Amino acid sequence: MRADAARNLTAVLQAGAQLLAEDPGASMAAIAAAAGVDRTTVHRRFASREALLSAVFQAKLDSAEQVLDEARLTEAPVPVALHRYLEGIIPVSRQWPVDTRRMMQKDPEADIRRQEQSARLDAFVRRTIDEGYLRAGTDAAWARAVLDGLVDAAAHKFPAMDPPQAADVVAGTFLSGLGAT
Template identity: 70%
Template sequence: MRADAARNVDAVLRTGARLLAEDPAAGMGAIAAEAGVDRRTVYRRFPSREALLAAVFQAKLDSAQRVLDEARLVEAPVAVALHRYVEGIVPVSRDWPVDVRRMMRADPAASVRREEQSGRLDRFVQRAADEGLLRADVPVAWARATLDHLVDTAAHGFPLIDPPQAADLVVDILLNGVGRR
């Protein structure tokens, strides 16, 4: 694929992710206009909204996969891996804001990939608990849900906070809490 064509596809995917997150009924024409490309360009690559949405889901999953791999959730010390993960996943969440639940309902292949990625995070949080970094009286599933909510809050509730600072906050809050000891 030529460089300009690749840029156009990337612009369509990112714009599609943003607009479809804001309005699931957003049309291909609006996405094309916002991406700065001709509507025919969009339809040449993505014959339908569903095809575009499936490509957005795959792009989000590909990005998340890279973050999970680079975080080294199994090899690195928990706090280091957690920081790497959050610092990487916050921009992914911002760049690809489509709802994961919608993705899992609409695309069975994406659902399988997402479940595998989620399983990696589950095992990582269990590792943190096994190493004594999480309170023993807090269920591991609760800690995992808390991690997901903290990441979502950092990514979307505070969009001006940069990813390293968001990672500092999320790691500190997850491992130490917000209350005074």
């Protein structure tokens, strides 16, 4: 793919993610305008609004997969892995603010990917409990919901906070709020 075509595709996907997060009914024309490209550019690449939405979700899943891989959730010490995950996922959440649960009803393959990623994070949360970083007896599902809520808050309610600082705040809140002692 030519460099300008790749830039246009990235701009369309990112504009689509932003606009569709704000208004799930955003038109292809509005997305094209926000991306700074002609409407025909968008239609040439995506046959339908659903195809564009699917591509946005795939881009978000790709980005999240990379974060999970780089965090080394099963190998790195828990605090290190947690911080790596947070430093990566907060920018991903900001860049791709669309709710992937919307797409899962229409795209079973994307749903499988999302479930696999979620299972990796669930296993990491269980590891934080097993290794004593969270209080014994902490419900793993509750801890995961708290972690997800903290990530969402850092990403969207405090957008001016840079990712390393946001990761520090979220990790400190997660480990101290649910910490062993």
